[in-house]
Amino acid sequence: MVRLIVTRLLLSVVLIVISSIAIFFLMSLVPGDPARTILGANATPDSIERLRQQLGLNQPLLSQYASWLGGVVRGDFGESVFSGDPVVKLILARVPVTLSLMLLSTLVIAVLGTGLGLLSAVRGGALGRFLDAISLVGLALPSYWVAILLVALFAVAIRIFPATGYIQFADNPGGWLLSLILPVAALSLGGVTIVAKQMRDSAMDVLARDYIRVLRATGVRERSIVLKHVLRNASLPSLTVLGLTVVGALTGAVFVENVFVLPGLGTMVTQATTSHDLPVVLGVGVFFTLFVIIVNLVIDLLYGVLNPKVRVR
């Protein structure tokens, strides 16, 4: 178990280095001059040159990357080319928003997906066919379109939820939840249908297994069989799918944050891309990579917990 975590952490370091190299060199090909962009069209060549010196833009690419990497190791991600603020500070200010969105969505996807899938496998009939049908819909509808639809329905037509904006949890927990309901719904719709379909398929497969029949022959209650044995065994493939949908939700989060104007990492990175703000994009890239790695690690650990054959004694 410990060995698994250590291996994963080492792998994460390698991955961060590789991603950052990719992003760094790509961004460095940006046509145009960040210094010029910051100072505007009327800037004098002198002031531009001074800013370039300040930002180290005249250094060769490799040393720019080396100094960035060195900084990262010390926890220093540099400053935003645009605003001058430390990137770490900018990111940390926005992480709670994106994290709230991602965590709530993951919870919804896991609970609703598992519940619906299990229910439809056991009950079958209309619910099962309905799930089969809408699982495709969930895969098909892009999250930003669902987001807009939800805004149109629940924020404009029937004014229940706020259309845009985000309320801090510390300020007003009720408001915080309210402002996140539509975004979470938009983000998790696809994931719920995918996980539910997978859970339904796995659960139906498990229900046909011999040991379920043996449990029935032993006289164990049906409810116990479903909630204990079927759930446990059917969760394994669904767990993998859950991991994939959560990682996919990261992409969706960028769009959803833009639609709902949430002050999260998604909106920040979109703006940073448009204004060629390299340090910010790199910083967010590292955080996203970290998130993906943590999610995969958690999934692997959960897999080990659920599947005794994988555990090392």
Place this chain on the structure above:
Amino acid sequence: MSAGLVRRVLRKPLGVVSGIVVILIVAGSFAAPLIAPHNPLEQNLRIVKQGPTVAHLLGTDSLGRDVLSRLLFGGQESLSGVLVAVVSMLIIAIPLGILAGYVGGITDRIILHVVDVLLSIPGTIITLAVLAIFNNSMFVAMVSVGVLASGAFIRVFRSAALSVRQELYIGAARVSGLGQVRIMAAHVLPQIRGVLLVQVTLFSAATLGIQTGLAFLAFGPPPPAPTWGGMVAEAATLIQTDPWLLVPTGGIIAITTLALCLLGDALRDANQERFTLAGLATAKRTRVDSAPRGMTSVVTASVTTATGVTDVAAPDPDEEAAIPAAPGAVLSVRGLTVGFGPAGRETTAIQRVDFDVLPGEIVGLVGESGSGKTVTALGLLGLLGANGRITGGSILLAGEELVGMSAARLREVRGARIAMISQEPMVALDPSFRVGSQIAEAVRAHERVSRGDAQMRTAELLEAVRLDPAVASRYPHEISGGMAQRVAIAMALAGRPEVLIADEPTTALDVTVQADILDLLRSIQEQTGMAVILVSHDWGVVADLCSRAIVMYAGEVVERATVAELFAAPKHPYTAALLRSNPHGAEPGKPLPTIGGSVPPPHQWPIGCHFAARCPLASADCLPAPIAMVHLDEERASRCIHIETLEAVQS
């Protein structure tokens, strides 16, 4: 092969409709310059934000431009973006996937590591970065989407290639000297065509979402160029004043994505049907000539039988069915009939089964595969699955009628009064739970005891089956087959049943372990006084343990006798033939004795004697009507009209 695939897809209405929709949208978009009613850039500020009219079928936007025309031209942009991504993905995923799966070894491992990296890189960031670098070029952005997504597809094509590698013709190709690359291109690639089509379709659906999303975020061609995503963004700003605009703009994206997904699903089903009987059944139903019957075993498949089967009237119950249960019998079965299939039109799997079981005796239920012995065993417990049901007869368990019992009461009876162990011990245990917890669960299903007491009883039960109580903390994959069967027996004993049904308990075990398990069963039976019904096809096992035997053939009981008498002088031609065909009795140098022909499956039972076609004593009388059971004496019965002939031959 793909011609067959297309044909199969065409048989699915959903596949056809979605395919047509996709083709229409694609054709419409690329024919936009020809069919668009208006110039997409032409503004007309006098008719802004209109709903659908005759002149503008989908309305106009905030600058008076025709929405329909803009959607058509926008389709070009979006769909070609999707094409670029798909091609980029395939260029990387196909060669790498096939290479990894087919060549294997180090190449495989390296490629898998590359895939892991690809899957962990935040694709969104890179794509956004690419858009910034290359001046909003959607083309390059789509290439990066395709490249980054190829990781997942490398895996898919790799597994497809892996399965192809096992095929014999690949080995043949290799032996005949074809180079690796040639084999991969000429043989492996065509075989994964089905998988390829499915994945391409589904990937297109996902990519369309991403492409339009990027356009929505104002990346890609700037206004006034029409893009689907951009039009949705515009519609979002006009929600209050022109809510209609959201419908065609969002709708076209949703419809195209949905159609692609449904098409992909239909392709996937069609591809899988190559290997399933469901596919065969649908194929054969459309052909006029009769398909060969006897393809499926009714017990497992839910495929309805081929057309042309006449409804055979159920035979009259034997006189025996009227004989009341033997006094003190713990189990008394009369006229038991079980069928599978749709309610009211079941195919009978066993019929007219009568027998008694006295307390403390071990009765053997003997027959070949397909004789109906397992169905009988499952029927006694009411575990026939959703597709099967008892269609007639009665089962009295110490006077209580099990047929028609409520589900709740039946659950109480199972395990507590009648229990079962089955053939494959390794799959009889839940792999996710420790062995001890499963036994404890069986205990607590019938007695309200605390966890501690349940654990003590578990230890007792493990000792009763001659296992070390420490085994309780192990998982099923950590114990051997013999140990697993003992655990299964312990679970069955947990409820202290009066009757134990052992369905081929030793068939799946090593010969050395068989003797132990049988010995265990015998000693448990002696200790607890349980009755045991031992289902088996092995005469040796029956001779070893059973005092009486019930012989079944093709869904019916054909003979009942004590084991001693059965071996000494069988009274049914089938039993006689079966005993003779035991390899132990074979003479060296002569062919092994067998019974010619095969057991008729349930939907092919003749009206008369089921065994007549293979019986050396068969005559014309055996065919026209069902044969009744002949009650010979207290313990003996045989379903044959030529018993005297048989006795004469034997003496």
